Structures are given as structure tokens and as C-alpha cells.
Amino acid sequence: MSTPLLSIKGLTKTYPGVVANDDVSFDIGTNEVHALLGENGAGKSTLVKMIYGLVKPDSGTMTWNGQPFAPPEPKAARASGVAMVFQHFSLFDALSVAENVALGMENPPAMRDLARRIRRVSETYGLPLDPNRTVGDLSAGERQRVEIIRCLLQDPKLLIMDEPTSVLTPQEVEILFQTLNKLKAEGTSILYISHKLEEIRALCDHATILRLGKNVGECVPADTSARDMAELMVGDTLQTPTRTTEKAGDVVLDVSGLTLEPTNDYGTTLKNIHFTVRAGEILGIGGVAGNGQDELLAALSGESLTWPDSIKVNGQDVANLGPNARRELGILAAPEERLGHAAAPDLSLTENALLTGAIREGLTNNGFVNWSKTTEFADTIIKEFDVRTPGNHVAARALSGGNLQKFVIGREVLQRPEVLVVNQPTWGVDAAAAASIRQALLDLAAGGAAIVVISQDLDELMEISDRFGALNEGRLSDLRPAAGLSIDEIGLMMGGAHGMEVAHVGEEEKEGASA
């Protein structure tokens, strides 16, 4: 191979208490799709932030086409031809698509010309987008198109994509891959960050695997099995959760005609949702983020009250009961956002245990807190769910994401719920912790609870749910038995390709005006 496009040698970055990257080296060739594989917290994000000039390495060097490369700020990286599609945090809800694109460019043309160029590029690459729309009104997939088009307008030589498929349906993923392959054929290299092994096997030419900040191996994904890559990534053999099939019991949770307006400006309206969940059954609800997941959880947990008779538990109407009244009846919930929603960041684990456990565990007495009992409850959660913490006095924000997630799930599971609703139970959690959380949910169902798991991780839903449905624009698809569902069928339930098309590059001459 000739000179690599980007060569990284011995990059190290330390934060107080954590070595985010420890002596990482690898090369990205021209016309190569290079995968960066690793679990959450393995240091992938820090590494790409160094390439993009957001973070300065403590030591180590990068060379770009043989020249030393040390971008002091993103502007310099962009000028060299590095473009990045972010996982979070890079769009402005209240601004229009064209304004968002302009903010990511060095020398944007006048707004009218820019709008025209956005239209042209979006048509060429099959990513339909109206430049005048407000970004806050777009779906997650459309927001990603904004980011991709922002990058494409700069003719990047290296396109960095940080977990791009987490917000797409399987059909959209397939089209995105075709777009990426066209880009590669045009001479753009791609650094593709993911923890989804099958995607990497389908798309990437070469993979570098990070674990705890270290480069632990490289491979050609097409020739390596997903299992081998997973073990390199995790550094251990993976435990797959086991389930004991129990016969489902009577209907416990009965939702009919649930309609709910969102509480914030850019939320989704739930439209006429019907489903039932039996005792001992896990209902998996998939769908791309922002299609009503948060609203559904709020409706089921009692944070948002709904029309009478829209939610019944064991035949009793609970639609106008608040969260505490529902807890009393055994309806518990664990929302997606760990810090600030499921747990109060600055309160200790004991205090957080009290917040949802007070009623079912009898932790208060005539308005006084029974601290010894509360501490005992917190310790039980920590022990049973293997929460790694110096003690129950530690503030919730001091725990790592995975440990806090085990705590908030454990807190609800240990209250012996009759109905448990969880949203993204293993989001941002390492594989071992995720496996133990899934096992706990399966065990709870085996004990006769009715469980609703809302998640964007399709593999997770296929692994644990008995029946599956998908949310799309606030509507719930028909429910199907999870066993035997093909990925295509799931994708269609999630809303299919949402108007995305295969890139037209090559079919028609690419207009040369992009320079």
C-alpha cells in the first residue's frame, strides 16, 4: 500500500483518573473504510476528537498524507479535509437546516446559494432534505442527513462517522451503506465508529479494536467472525442471557386508545396506541429515537396523565393516577435518562433508593424516613446487581454509566413489580453489564411480571422479548411474535426507508461545481 492518508502513532490522552487513550497507533489508507470498534468507554470518541482537533493529545503524532498533522482546532482539521458526523450534540434545534449546514462550513456561500447546493447534494446522494425546515421538527434519521450533507458539501477526504446507524431503521442503514460505498468509490476514506459487529463486517475493509484505551487488535472484518471480534472487544467470553419459557398468564397491562400530546415543543404525539401484556411476558418496543418512546414511558409510568380507561392494570383504570399511586399498585418504570430522570445526580445512592422505593418497600413512617431500612435496601441493590461503588453514600453522578444503570434497574426490579416499563435499559452500558441487566429482566418475567422494554437496540429486543412492535411517528405497529422475525420485516415495522434513496452518483455526471 502507498502512503496512508492518515497515520496515527502512539497517541495518548489522559484525563484525571482515566487513561482515555494509551499509545494507540493505526493507519487509514486512501479509499478505505476503516472501522474503529470498541465498547462504550473504550476511548473511541476521544480518539476521533483528537483527529478532529477538539482535544489535544498528551503525546504521540499524526501524519496526514505524509505531512505532520496536529490540528489545533476543528477549523484546521476541516481545512485539511476531515469532516465528522457526530453522534450527539452538533445540531441546533431552533435553527433551519441551511443555517445548521452553514455553521459547519468554513466559508459558506450566501443562504440562497447554499439552499440550492443542499438541494442538489441531497438529491444526488438520495438523502431528501428541505433546507428551510427547522431542525427541531426533523426525525432522528433526517437530522443525521443534515450532518452528512454538511460534511459532503466540504468535499472531505476523510469522513468520520460516530455510531451513525443507532438512529436508523435497517432499510435506512442499507441505503446509508450504499451511499458510503459510493463515497469510497469517489476517493473518500471513511473512519467508521461502531460497536455493531455485523455492520462492520458488511461495510468495512479494515478494523482496529480498542479496549480500555488500548489498541488490542486489528483484523479484516470480512474474514473474522462476529464472535471473535466481540471477544477481542470485550476481552472475555460473552455470556448470552438464558431464558426459561414460561406459559404466559392473564392480561395484566391493557392499553387501549392511548393518545397523548407531548410536553415539550419538539416531542412526538402518541396516536391511538393499543396493546396488552400478559403476566410473564416481555413486550419489546423498537423504533428509531424520537418516535414517541419518551412519551410512551411517561404515559405508562404516570408522569403524564391520559384519558380515562386508556391504561388498565388487572382491570383497574390507572390512567389518571400519578407515579406514586401507580407504584402502590406495582407499576414501576425506569426511564432512559439515567442522570436527572431515573436518578437525582447529586443525591447519594441511598437517597436515590428512597425516591422510588419509599412506597413499596415501606421506607417512610408517618412522614419520617426510616434510614436504616433505606440503607439496607440500597445495599441490597448494590449487592444483588453488582454495582461497583465505594459505598451507598456516593452521589449518583460519581458512578459510571453502566454501574448507575444497574442501580436504577435493580432498584425497580427488587421492588417486585407487577408491571415494569423500561426505556433503553442497556444504553451506553458495557457488554457484561448489559447481559446481566437483560438476565434480570428475563428472570423477573419468569417470576410472573409483565414487562415492557422500549429500546433502540434491535438485537437486545430480539434476544429478550416474546412479542415485538415498533413505534413510528407516535403510532405503534401491529405486534408480532419476536421469534422468527426477519430484519427486513422489523425494518418495515419501523417505517421503512423514510424516503431515503440510493445515491444517484455515477448514474448521472456529478456536477463539477462542488470545488
Next chain:
Amino acid sequence: MDLSAINPVLLIASLMVAATPLLLAAIGELVVERAGVLNLGVEGMMIIGAIAGFAISVETTSPMLGLVAAMIAGAVLSLLFAFLTQFALANQVASGLALTLFGLGLSALMGQSYVGVKPPAMAKLDIPVLSDIPVLGPILFSHDPVLYIGIALTGAVFWFLKKSRGGLILRAVGESHDAAHALGYNVIRVRILAIMFGGACAGLGGAYISLIRVPQWTEGMTAGIGWIALALVVFASWKPWRVLLGAYLFGGINVLQLNLQAAGIAIPVEYLAMSPYLITILVLVIMSADKSGAPASLGRTFHASQ
């Protein structure tokens, strides 16, 4: 009661004068808030501007130098707020309140020897021919230059926010400082510049009161205009032309109710005195019924932690 004593031409001309300090302070605060910073110290920066402008123009006998000094004084005081909130990461609400209290105290101290002094008068901008037009002349073309600066500034801020690249970056910072940082914009620098602009505008507004509108120095003479400016920005949905409208409405009703009091109308004075606040808020609440919210990062502390 003698309503005929109220001259409509003079009424309109004087409402524009009454509205200008409020307009200046509010347009400055609007820019600060669009950058995502809530500075509750407007009142303090105004009064510091009032005394600094007054003192310098008395000492130099140049009202223009006084106005410049007022802007500098307001901007310097706002730097204190910028340091506290942007570098020391202090709470913006508490820092803003402290700034107001500090400004009121400091201005009283600085102004002790200026009580009862008469400042040099600001020449009116008598535009030949135009100011001789009956009715329109006195209303539109025979004011002091600062009043026109206030209107021009509103237009400039509107253009800056809507059309310019700098304005787009400023709005982006106010909308999501994390995203702006990720794209490589210097959030702290943008915010400090916005805070200083807000300080200079508030200082100018304060000096307008002490040099042109009243003109004399008394302790606490801004009398809550800074707080009204803060409320005005919110009720105007962070839009420059609505701030202008709100300021003129407030100034107009204020002047009108003073005239009505003088004419001896049979409504208790207290009701007349509260009417500008009530009517301004009512009108702007009705207007802000459309969907246009606050900048999403307003009042949140930014810390580049990655």
C-alpha cells in the same frame, strides 16, 4: 379636567424620549440573551453609565464624551459579570443580582459631589427643512442624536442576528453551547463580547436618563428601567422590532398617564401609574402567543469538559 391641555405632537415627541433608555438597555440585553447568557445586572450597569456619563460630561463639558464614557463604564462593569460567570462559572442569576446591587452602591458613592450640578446640554439634531415640517417635524426630526442611534441600533441588531455570519454564530451559541463547541466555535469569547455589548448599551441608556431626559444626577435615578428592560426582552420573544414596539408602547403610556395626571383626570393616580406596566405586558403577552421560545441554552453555565 382639561384634556385639551395635552398636545398630541408634544406627547408623541416626548414618548420617544421616554422610551429611548428602555430601548437601549433592552436591545443590549436581547443580544446577551440570544447568546445564552442571562444578565440580571442591567439596572446596575445603567446606573453606573448614568453617573459615569454625567461626571465625565460635567468635567469635560462635552456631552458626547460623557456618552462614550458611559458606554465604556457599562462595558467594564459587565466584564466583572463576564469574569464571574464565564471563567469562575458562578451562577448567572446570583452574579447578575450582585452586579445590580454593586452598581447602585458604587454609583451613589461616585455621585456624591454631583448632586444638584447641571450638566452641559446636548444639542438637538435640528435637521434643516425637515424639522420645519408641521407636525412631522417636531415628532420625527428634532430630537437628540442618541434617540436616532437607538432606532438605528435596533435595525442593526435585527440585521446582524438575521443576516450576518456573526449573528448566526451568536444564535448558535445561545441555542446549544455544546454543539457550537463541538463545531469549533469559541463559546466563551462569543459570550464575553455579547455581555460587553449589553453593558455598553445599558450604560448608554443610563447616561441618556442623566444627561438628556432628566438632566441631573440623583441617587437611584434609573428607577427600575433596567428591570423593565429585562421583562421587555422576554415578552418581546427575543425579537428586536418587538422590543422597539414594547419600549415605545411603555414610554407612550407612561407619558400619557403623566399628562392625564396633570390634566386632573378622575382616575386615582395609583391606577394611572401602574397602567404602563399592565398594558405593555398585556400587549406583548398577546403577541408572544406564537411559537417562539427562549434560546435553549439561556442561563446555563458552559464548561468545555471534553
